[in-house]
Amino acid sequence: MSGTLHVIGTGPGNPDQMTPETLKAVEASTAFFGYFPYIDRLNLKPHQRKIASDNREELSRAKAALNLAASGETVCVVSGGDPGVFAMAAAVCEAIDAGPDAWKEIDLVVTPGVTAMLAVAARIGAPLGHDFCAISLSDNLKPWDVITRRLKLMAEAGMVIALYNPISKARPWQLGAAFDLLREVLPATVPVIFGRAAGRPDEAMLVMPLGEADANRADMATCVIIGSAETRVIARPGKPDLVYSPRFYSGEKT
Amino acid sequence: MSGTLHVIGTGPGNPDQMTPETLKAVEASTAFFGYFPYIDRLNLKPHQRKIASDNREELSRAKAALNLAASGETVCVVSGGDPGVFAMAAAVCEAIDAGPDAWKEIDLVVTPGVTAMLAVAARIGAPLGHDFCAISLSDNLKPWDVITRRLKLMAEAGMVIALYNPISKARPWQLGAAFDLLREVLPATVPVIFGRAAGRPDEAMLVMPLGEADANRADMATCVIIGSAETRVIARPGKPDLVYSPRFYSGEKT
Numbered sequence: 416m417s418g419t420l421h422v423i424g425t426g427p428g429n430p431d432q433m434t435p436e437t438l439k440a441v442e443a444s445t446a447f448f449g450y451f452p453y454i455d456r457l458n459l460k461p462h463q464r465k466i467a468s469d470n471r472e473e474l475s476r477a478k479a480a481l482n483l484a485a486s487g488e489t490v491c492v493v494s495g496g497d498p499g500v501f502a503m504a505a506a507v508c509e510a511i512d513a514g515p516d517a518w519k520e521i522d523l524v525v526t527p528g529v530t531a532m533l534a535v536a537a538r539i540g541a542p543l544g545h546d547f548c549a550i551s552l553s554d555n556l557k558p559w560d561v562i563t564r565r566l567k568l569m570a571e572a573g574m575v576i577a578l579y580n581p582i583s584k585a586r587p588w589q590l591g592a593a594f595d596l597l598r599e600v601l602p603a604t605v606p607v608i609f610g611r612a613a614g615r616p617d618e619a620m621l622v623m624p625l626g627e628a629d630a631n632r633a634d635m636a637t638c639v640i641i642g643s644a645e646t647r648v649i650a651r652p653g654k655p656d657l658v659y660s661p662r663f664y665s666g667e668k669t
Numbered sequence: 670m671s672g673t674l675h676v677i678g679t680g681p682g683n684p685d686q687m688t689p690e691t692l693k694a695v696e697a698s699t700a701f702f703g704y705f706p707y708i709d710r711l712n713l714k715p716h717q718r719k720i721a722s723d724n725r726e727e728l729s730r731a732k733a734a735l736n737l738a739a740s741g742e743t744v745c746v747v748s749g750g751d752p753g754v755f756a757m758a759a760a761v762c763e764a765i766d767a768g769p770d771a772w773k774e775i776d777l778v779v780t781p782g783v784t785a786m787l788a789v790a791a792r793i794g795a796p797l798g799h800d801f802c803a804i805s806l807s808d809n810l811k812p813w814d815v816i817t818r819r820l821k822l823m824a825e826a827g828m829v830i831a832l833y834n835p836i837s838k839a840r841p842w843q844l845g846a847a848f849d850l851l852r853e854v855l856p857a858t859v860p861v862i863f864g865r866a867a868g869r870p871d872e873a874m875l876v877m878p879l880g881e882a883d884a885n886r887a888d889m890a891t892c893v894i895i896g897s898a899e900t901r902v903i904a905r906p907g908k909p910d911l912v913y914s915p916r917f918y919s920g921e922k923t
Contacts, residue, residue: 431690434783436683473916497783499790501916505798508913512903519905525791529688529751529781536753537779544759545811546819548802548828557799557918561827565800568826572819574802649766651773659762662727662755664811 417520419443420484421491422507424498424528425456429614432529440491440526448480449493449503457493473506481510484521497530501551501579531638532577535610538620540649540657542608542640545664547575552582552589559589563596570600575646575660578639582630590639591630597641601625606648606658608640609633622648622656671774673697674738675745676761678752678782679710683868686783694745694780702734703747703757711747727760735764738775751784755805755833785892786831789864792874794903794911796862796894801829801914806836806843813843817850824854829900829914832893836884844893845884851895855879860902860912862894863887876902876910 421440426432433456441447444463447454451467459465468476477492484490494502504525511518536543548569554562569576576597581590594607603626611619611634621632625641633639642658645665649657675694680686687710695701698717701708705721713719722730731746738744748756758779765772790797802823808816823830830851835844848861857880865873865888875886879895887893896912899919903911 426688429690431693432688432781434680434686434688436685439685497787497791499787499795499797501798504791504795505913505916508795508798508901508903508911509915511911512901512913516906519903519908523794523911525795527686527783527787527791529783530787533751533753533781533784537751537758537781540777541753541758541762541779543753543803544755544762546802546804548800548823549797550800556916561918565826565828568822569802569828572822573815574819574823647762647766649762649773652770654773657762657765657777659759659766661763662759662810664815 417517418484418487419489419522419524420480420507422498422504422525423491424494424496424502425453426529427496427531427534427614428456428612432534432614434528437526437528440524444489444491446483446488447491447493448476453493453495473503474510477503477506477510478514481507481514481518481521485517497528498525499527500530500549531579531613532640534613535608535638535640538610538613539608539622541659542575542642542646543660544662545575545645545660547577549577549579551579552593553580553586554589566593566596567600570597573643573645575643576641578641581633581637581639583635590633594625594628594630598625602644605644606642606646608658609637610640611637620655622658671771672738672741673743673776673778674734674761676752676758676777676779677745678748678750678756679707680783681750681785681788681868682710682866686788686868688782691780691782694778698743698745700737700742701745701747702730707747707749727757728764731757731760731764732768735761735768735772735775739771751782752779753781754784754803785833785867786894788867789862789892789894792864792867793862793876795913796829796896796900797914798916799829799899799914800827801831803831803833805833806847807834807840808843820847820850821854824851827897827899829897830895832895835887835891835893837889844887848879848882848884852879856898859898860896860900862912863891864894865891874909876912
């Protein structure tokens with residue numbers, strides 16, 4: 416009598432960036448669990464129930480969704496972006512790992528989506544065109560010294576760095592501290608992209624050199640991409656600058 | 670008299686994983702440049718011209734597409750996956766950077782897509798649920814010692830590692846050497862995912878511990894994801910194992 420649990424991502428927020436596969440998972444489901452702004456991106460029908468929760472309640476949300484799926488219902492857990500990148504797929508797996516055996520019998524179907532760094536990168540050129548990493552700057556789930564160690568090693572390795580969860584009311588100073596740390600390793604000319612709300616009506620893209628990067632330009636809807644020493648900026652008359660990381664390694668000093 | 674250049678990605682190959690935004694870019698374009706298996710994924714109409722090329726000719730393909738767009742045509746450059754991840758968006762930017770001024774006046778529109786590691790991750794659970802990186806294992810465009818240095822630093826930093834271009838006829842030994850190197854840094858129990866042709870009819874997912882990871886299990890259609898010391902495997906009766914990286918940091922030794 417076990418049901419199905421879909422774990423989907425809405426993409427960055429532009430309906431045109433949500434895949435048909437994701438739409439089919441939405442159509443097949445009768446109950447939706449998620450942070451309410453993400454659920455609100457879906458055009459649900461009257462018979463489809465919304466069980467919205469706050470964005471700090473991932474694990475309890477996952478458990479509630481698994482409970483309902485275990486009873487035989489087709490349930491959908493909704494993330495923004497891609498559900499596998501700093502999002503609900505990991506929370507659902509954590510719950511299954513620690514939960515009752517019945518949860519291991521649920522048909523779990525995770526559907527990939529367009530994650531924020533890809534949407535931001537597309538808007539600005541190709542900053543992720545060579546080796547890169549994605550790091551959550553939130554120190555709610557890992558210690559700050561682990562984050563700073565990772566940032567330093569990434570910069571030393573010459574990786575382009577995409578920062579998720581760069582700033583929030585409860586975490587106001589971490590992004591500035593990250594920029595300070597990276598300025599000790601990377602050239603001041605390295606471009607930093609503040610990609611806000613990519614693909615949505617309130618989209619705003621801003622590029623500034625690391626030497627001048629100002630954490631106040633980011634908010635919770637921003638994905639920050641920090642180039643490597645290889646990353647280049649192309650000025651275009653009458654158009655925004657392009658930022659890209661060449662496919663080949665030129666040996667610029669990192 | 671400058672035209673438009675769309676740079677798109679088909680996603681991993683399942684038409685249901687291509688976004689509506691990408692389909693609109695395809696509909697608007699009259700000439701298509703790309704590696705032929707990727708162009709063949711599009712249902713082009715008779716008036717839409719295909720200019721297919723081999724997969725080693727990215728820069729000349731980008732230049733040809735830019736030339737045609739500069740003449741006023743609406744042109745589409747086609748990648749697999751996401752066009753910004755080890756794909757054509759960077760080659761197009763490189764060509765613009767080094768090319769004639771007229772190419773900087775072209776309307777460049779890059780459309781994000783589902784990149785291979787996200788499709789593989791979705792199929793297997795949530796291995797990219799925490800900090801991760803993407804590295805191309807091809808030493809055609811960067812020296813092998815840069816690759817080995819990066820791999821070592823990524824493992825030491827506790828990052829999950831997605832390897833693109835893991836193996837080819839011309840590069841038969843690099844993936845095995847990468848496993849050997851990582852075995853010196855990471856526990857032998859770390860799960861390695863061989864994600865082949867995710868979302869396509871010939872899809873095959875395989876998980877083995879790093880200690881036993883066999884490079885011969887990968888081919889050109891495989892994206893290899895190597896867990897961190899935090900990554901866990903969930904056995905499920907009658908279903909494939911789930912692999913996930915928890916959102917929280919437990920402090921497992923890397």
